[in-house]
Amino acid sequence: MRINIRSITLAVALALLATGCATTNRGGRLVSSGLVSSQDIANIGGYSYVKFDNLCDRYGIDCSIDSVSKIAVMRQNGATVKVMDRSEISLVNGYTKKFTPETRITDNHVYLSPGLADHILTGIFRKTASSVKTVKPSSQLRIVLDAGHGGKDPGAIGRGGLKEKNITLDIAQRLKDVLDRDSGYDVVMTRNSDVFVPLTTRSYIANNANGDAFISIHVNSARKKAAHGFEVYFLSSAVGKKHKAYDDIAEATELAKCITSAASYRLGLANRGVKPAKFCVLKGTYMPSVLVEVGFISNRKEAINLRSPEYRQSIAESIADGIAAYRRRK
């Protein structure tokens, strides 16, 4: 009942307030910015649309779609955007905005004009995210887990077609489960399925979530088949000083050390030490950031290990041990 009254109110508001400047773009800028991938662009009736429900999952946007009234509401960090099927008008924080082509809503999908999608991602939600710190208990550590690669990007491919993207996602999901058992953590994932997520999108998600630490999970590969072991990279000061606070780099070094020693202790792996990195995914994040290479897909023994769910579970648990050790010393 409540939703109907709200729907009618919104429908009336949208019908009465058909004002504002119409903007049109074909989504190219959004794709080139990395916020939206080409798979998120759909063609409906000759117009380019952004399939926004895909982005809700990816960016942690709370998105509810009422399939009866055909109204969708997107919320993040206190900002709200309401859209309605077949309407060029949207309500952005209570103000009307006009974008063409008109919004399309079918079943559980919301298709927005590229202009509106851009306005939401780079304006409304981003602005509120940087100005309003998400409220969380100070004792809680928000960990952003980044499963490397995904979708059209398989990452390294090992013996028997073993794909890095599947291993990284599985370990990230296991690690999330382990961390979720402890109320001291709040976990945000940059992807939770086999989708392609551009690097800039990954750091956007991490920054938008105000993460306390960013952990990117990868699998190594080397021409030298004997190469094996666990490696953790942190952003070096040389690369980071332009963009990052020195504290973040010092913290990342500590986090990297804690994870490496926990992994070599629990897994009995060769400790290849912590190393400075220049990875793009670490450069864009404003928090202590590390990249964990959990083993070599090119090494026969480690590839066999990585195929085993029990082994992947122990990797997840050892990374969790490392995070716990890092938290204890804070």
Ligand SMILES: [Zn+2]
């Ligand atoms: Zn990788």
